[in-house]
Amino acid sequence: MNPASDFVMVANRLPVSRDDEADRWVTSPGGLVSALVPILTAREGAWIGWTGAPDDAPPPFEHDGMRLIPVPLTAEELESYYLGFCNNTLWPLYHNAIRTPAYHRHWWRPYQAVNARFAEAVAETLNPGGTAWVHDYQLQLVPGSLRSLRPEVTIGFFLHIPFPPVELFAYLPWRTSVLRGLLGSDVLAFQTEQSVTNFRDAALRYAGATEPPGREGELEFEGRRVRLQWAPISVDADAFESAAGRPAVIDSAERLRERIRPARKLMLGVDRLDYTKGIDHRLRAVQTFHERHPEAARDTVLLQLAVPSREEVIQYAEQRERVERLVGQINGEHGDPGYTPVVYMYRHLGFEELVAAYLAADVMLVTPLADGMNLVAKEYIASRTSDDGLLVLSEFAGAAAELKEALLVNPLDLDGLAETLLYAVTISREASASRMRPLRQTVREYDVYRWSRNCLEALES
Secondary structure, eight states: OOOOEEEEEEEEEOSEEEETTTTEEEEOOSHHHHHHHHHHHHTTOEEEEEOSSTTOOOOOEEETTEEEEEOOOOHHHIIIIIIIIIIIIIHHHHTTTSSOOOOOHHHHHHHHHHHHHHHHHHHHHEEEEEEEEEESGGGTTHHHHHHHHOTTSEEEEEOOSOOOOHHHHTTOTTHHHHHHHHTTOSEEEESSHHHHHHHHHHHHHHSOOBOOTTOTTEEEETTEEEEEEEOOOOOOHHHHHHHHTSHHHHHHHHHHHHHTOTTSEEEEEEEESOGGGOHHHHHHHHHHHHHHOHHHHHTEEEEEEEEOOOTTSHHHHHHHHHHHHHHHHHHHHHOBTTBOSEEEEESOOOHHHHHHHHHHOSEEEEOOSSBSOOHHHHHHHHHOTTSOOEEEEETTBGGGGTOTTSEEEOTTOHHHHHHHHHHHHHSOHHHHHHHHHHHHHHHHHSOHHHHHHHHHHHHHO
8 A cells, every 4th residue: 555645746657767786766857857846745745657667566665855656567568558559559649640550459458457557556645635647648548547446536637749630539449538538637738729629629529528618728528627728848947047057068068069160050959769850851951951052051060969769669760770871861962071061979968968069059950740849949948048049940849839939940841941941050140139039038937847836726726
């Protein structure tokens, strides 16, 4: 039996990873964990999730002020629930079917079983009348299962990725079960207003939900009101701004610029090596830029940082091969012994290394084909303490709804993106500053702490 709490965070992963060499747990980096830890500690709450290793089920433990309750996954469930249903069915479907989703019954049943196990762990942990905040597409059945086990508790759900248009969602054979699971929530929060609309349309069409008269932003389901909330996630702006002012970070940024020649403009891409991020399309646009505007292009270098992601999934291995082939083509066609057009790195970066790259870059390229938000765009803005730099942003990223002063592009329009690159590297500093200043104000005002407060206030109202 788990120790009882009034507040429980529920996510596929715990906010820690195991350092086997040091035989200890390490808190995961990132603004989301930083924002949520104070909430957990203030409320004496608990975080329920998987450790990240199959057949790993340590007892509940304390770490860094957090009470953590592991939920085990078997090796078979890792294959079917996580790599299968989550990453080969839901992930591509929710990202506008950029890759064709696979629909297998033998993946769906483990998804149900794992979600039921999470719900039971929450039911055992929550005090009467407590609050559970469930996160992301891996756990969409948890609210409904928890509602049947503990009808008196308050349940929130936040979807970090897009919710697809109803015409795409309709293809999911288990669409009604997923919708009914989500509708077990009291508050359902999404990254964009479009995702709110998409979910509402699907719930009305396939789950029997109704819209109560005069109650905009709500649905009625099985005699309960379900609130739909637009809550775009953000970053810890102060942390990035503070790091950007550290002498060591500034020195690292200057050394990076020196290595690519100070006279050249540095374009930067930072992405997980995921097919939704559109790295291959970006590289083809850079190739077009070199072909059509060789003089301007030769005064630039693209530093593309690709973070390893889901390497065991075949589509991701294929994407890595495609990206690395394009990098070789561009460098072979447009480089020479004194000039490398694309510098490619395939590895994780430490926090200060990342901020140094943001500081060094004249132009940030964030061009996903579909994205719930894309926090890299906001991290870059938060790091630009001199109010300079330029953000080229896909209109298909959730961040585009807030960051309207960025240069918005269709990443599939390679000609248009190539022309935007020409504009971005030739624009005056004054013109780029006029775009960056309001972007920085937006990111500072609506940071990850304000996001978490807004979500929790909606749950408590």
